[in-house]
Amino acid sequence: MGAGRLYTAVAAGGFRRYATYRAATAAGVFTNTAFGIILVYTYLALWDEKPHLGGYDQAQAVTYVWLGQCLYATLAIQGGGAEKDLMERIRTGAIAIDLYRPADLQLWWLATDLGRSLFQLLGRGVIPFLVGAVFFPMALPADAGTWAAFLVALFLAMLVSFGIRYLVALSVFWLMDGTGVNQAMMITGVFFSGMTLPLNVFPGGFGEVVRVLPWAAQLQMPADVLLGETGVAGALAFQAAWAVALLTAGRLLQTAATRRVVVQGG
Amino acid sequence: MAERVRDGRRGAAEGVPEGRRGAVDCVPGGRRGAGERARDGLRAYWLIAGMWIRSTMTYRTSFALTMAGNLVVTGLDFATILLMFSQVDSLGGWSLPEVCFLYGLSATAFGVADLVLGSMDVLGARIRDGSFDTLLVRPAPVLAQIGADRFALRRLGRITQGSVVLGWSLVSVDVAWTPAKVLLVPVMLAAGAAIFCALFVAGAAFQFVAQDAAEVQNAFTYGGTTLLQYPPTVFGKDFVRGVTFMLPLAFVNWVPAAYVLGRPYPLRLPGWTAWSAPLVAVVCCALAGLAWRAGLRAYRSTGS
Numbered sequence: 140m141g142a143g144r145l146y147t148a149v150a151a152g153g154f155r156r157y158a159t160y161r162a163a164t165a166a167g168v169f170t171n172t173a174f175g176i177i178l179v180y181t182y183l184a185l186w187d188e189k190p191h192l193g194g195y196d197q198a199q200a201v202t203y204v205w206l207g208q209c210l211y212a213t214l215a216i217q218g219g220g221a222e223k224d225l226m227e228r229i230r231t232g233a234i235a236i237d238l239y240r241p242a243d244l245q246l247w248w249l250a251t252d253l254g255r256s257l258f259q260l261l262g263r264g265v266i267p268f269l270v271g272a273v274f275f276p277m278a279l280p281a282d283a284g285t286w287a288a289f290l291v292a293l294f295l296a297m298l299v300s301f302g303i304r305y306l307v308a309l310s311v312f313w314l315m316d317g318t319g320v321n322q323a324m325m326i327t328g329v330f331f332s333g334m335t336l337p338l339n340v341f342p343g344g345f346g347e348v349v350r351v352l353p354w355a356a357q358l359q360m361p362a363d364v365l366l367g368e369t370g371v372a373g374a375l376a377f378q379a380a381w382a383v384a385l386l387t388a389g390r391l392l393q394t395a396a397t398r399r400v401v402v403q404g405g
Numbered sequence: 406m407a408e409r410v411r412d413g414r415r416g417a418a419e420g421v422p423e424g425r426r427g428a429v430d431c432v433p434g435g436r437r438g439a440g441e442r443a444r445d446g447l448r449a450y451w452l453i454a455g456m457w458i459r460s461t462m463t464y465r466t467s468f469a470l471t472m473a474g475n476l477v478v479t480g481l482d483f484a485t486i487l488l489m490f491s492q493v494d495s496l497g498g499w500s501l502p503e504v505c506f507l508y509g510l511s512a513t514a515f516g517v518a519d520l521v522l523g524s525m526d527v528l529g530a531r532i533r534d535g536s537f538d539t540l541l542v543r544p545a546p547v548l549a550q551i552g553a554d555r556f557a558l559r560r561l562g563r564i565t566q567g568s569v570v571l572g573w574s575l576v577s578v579d580v581a582w583t584p585a586k587v588l589l590v591p592v593m594l595a596a597g598a599a600i601f602c603a604l605f606v607a608g609a610a611f612q613f614v615a616q617d618a619a620e621v622q623n624a625f626t627y628g629g630t631t632l633l634q635y636p637p638t639v640f641g642k643d644f645v646r647g648v649t650f651m652l653p654l655a656f657v658n659w660v661p662a663a664y665v666l667g668r669p670y671p672l673r674l675p676g677w678t679a680w681s682a683p684l685v686a687v688v689c690c691a692l693a694g695l696a697w698r699a700g701l702r703a704y705r706s707t708g709s
Contacts, residue, residue, distance in 0.1 A: 166618035173624035176644070177632045181489075181496075184639040188493040318467070322474040326481065335485040342491045 145242060146250040153221065153254025157262070164262045167212060171267040175208040179275055193339035198278035199366050203337050205271030206362050209264035210293075213256050214300040214357050216332050217325040221252035222304035226317040229308070238397060245305065245386070245393055252301045260293075278366060285364070288371045292361040295378035299356040302385025303328075309389065312396040332357045339368075353381040442546065449545035453553035461558050468559065475562030479516070482634060483508060483570060497638035502578040503666055508634040509571025510590075510658040514597025515630035516563035521598075522605040524555040529612040529619040535707050548697060551609065578666065586665045589679065596682035597657035603689035604629065606697050613700035629654045637663075637671040645671050656685040 157164075182200045186192055195203065210216070225248055228234045237244060271277065280286060307324045311317045329335065331354035338359045341349050349355065356378040363369040461468050486508060490501045499507075528551055531537040540550045580586065608622030615621070629652070637645050637659045649655040649672060656678075663670045664679035 160617055162615055162617035163620065166615070166620035170620050170624040170628070173628045174631070177628055180632075180640045180644065181635050184497045184635070185489050185493060188496060192492055319470055319474070322471065322478065326474070326477050330481055330484065335481060336488050340492060341488065 146246055149242075149247055149250040150254035150257075153251040154258045155254075157255050157258040167263045168266045171208040171211060171263065172270050175205055175267050175271055178204045178207070179271070193337050194368055195337065195339070195366070196278070198276045199368070200337070201271065201275045202277045202279065202366060203362050205268045205275075205277065206365065207334055207358055208271070209260070209268040210296070210358055210361070211264075211334065212259040213264045213293075214296055214332075215252075215256075215259075215304060216300070216328045216334055216357065218304065218307075218321055218328065220255055220301070220304055221248050222301075222308035224251075225305075225308040226311045226321075229311045230315065230317070244397075245389055248305065248308075249298075249301055249386075252304075253297060256297045256300075280365065280367060285367060285371075288375070289361060289365045291375060292364040292371075292378060295375060295382055296357050296361050298382040299353055299378060299385060302382060302389055303353060305389040306385065306392060309392045309396055312400045328354065328357075331355070333359045333362075337362070339363075353385060356381045446546040446549040450549040450553045453550060454556040457553070457556035458558050471559045472562050475559045476566050479512065479563040480566050482512070482631060483566070486634065497636040499636040499638065499668075500579075502574050503668075504634070504636060505570050505574035506578050506666065507636065507658050507662055509567050509569075509574050510593055510597060510662060511630050511633035512567030513564055513571055514567075514594050514657055515601050515626070516560065516567050517594070517598035518601030518605060519563060519626075520557075520560040522552045522602050522609075523560055524553075524557060525551055525605050525609040526612075526619045526622065527551075527554055528609045529616045532612065532616050532704075533707065537704075538706050547701060548606070580666060589661055589665055592680075593658060593661045593682060596686040599686035600653065600657050600682075600689050601626065601629070603686070603693035606690075606693040610693070610696040610700035613704050625652065629657075633658050642672075649674075653685045653689065656682040 179201055182204055183197060186195070186197045186200045190196065192200075212219075215222075225234075228237060237247070240247070272279065280289075304324065307320050308317070310320050314320065331338075331349055331352050333355070338346065338350050338355055340346075350359070360369070360374045360378050364371055364374050486501075486504060489496060490504075494500070496504060528537070531540070531551070531554075537551075540547050543550060575590070604622070604626050608619075608626065611622060612619055629648075632640070632648065633654060637655065640648075645655065649660075655671060659671050660674060661679045661682050662668075664676070670676070670678065
């Protein structure tokens, strides 16, 4: 089996696995929609008070909210993607089996996670976004080029998101338990991705720093590409740079882990 | 550490049989008063929760860290509000101390409910893996058992964080305090916690019907506490109607807080509604109790 076919099959498996739980998906759609509605009202009040905050008008702010709800599960912004299983396998020692498979560990998990992401996008993300578009005024681009650029940005965001979570998961080789790092990942993910408020609203020097961190590549960049608030080339380059940096770091850490760490087991 | 672990286990082992003993003698009596059943339930709850607290306290460092983490996680909502007010002076016409007053009430009341019954979302998982049946054969009220299941003391984080904000807002909000207004604050907290508890129980009852769909209740519980952190003027009128008359979240803080802050009541409700929160809480709890009973009666084991 060619490498391409292998990882496609793994990704398809990841997709199917999440597609199995229909009730859970429907529940997720409902919850994301409910939170979207609450957030939209608070954002509208904020933008009412200060129009053009962060360079967005009201319709753009509304679009940002629904994009956030659409990508919340897709990019596993608070964790809970493939890295959850990886951590559990490291903790129990089952990782030893993964390591002697004739497949690359990082690519294997990346493929699984991309399959999951794709399902979460289609199964869970699209409906809240459409609900938002029907009931609230949104600023959506009319030209196909912007949508195409947005899809590329979204794919890069998936890579960055996996890159962060893979590093976190590998830390369990040393830490043995992922509870603490999971919590840290959740806090940083939700806050620095701009799930609470768009990063371009963050004030002063703090805002400057937050906007160049890797989490900015997750939600803020795809949103700005979709809303036409940033140069496409610059945004994609920013995301790609972080994707490469994180995946390279993941590879180095993986090498260190598999060389030096004794696998758990009994 | 090994010594401590063993201590923790011994503590746990002591806890459970005692709970059983206490409950066993309620069976031969057959039908007994609601008061006594409630007392049995509270006793079972306390014993099981105590067991979980002892097991948590076995790993003190881990507890301290997760508690600190919980403080930060639950504080993210508040960070959002602070970020908003770094850009504006008022939101929906409400000032920062006023919004903090709403936030503190909502977060503290929800924190109490979350501490007491927040683990009830494991019910779906227990139904799926069949371990729910074990709870049914134990001679203690099922609601008490599932409520105390995995009792997580780290949830004190939200209560702490909410009450600090509430405390700050109480001293900085511009209100001419009268005895009635002062009295209303603890009443709001108690009634609010009870309303959120009812939501958790109703959510658990819903899981009997839709086991995998446990996440739906997050929209009402977490969603509820989030929306109550903002002034009612922020939301659309139909939305406010919905959370006043259909899902009476507005009585957790919006309506009584309007009295305390001297602001117009949402939906122009009459003045006495500020004091109706305890009544609303009692009705909510009764309805949730009925839903729970119906769910429990409809329960059929997984059979495999």
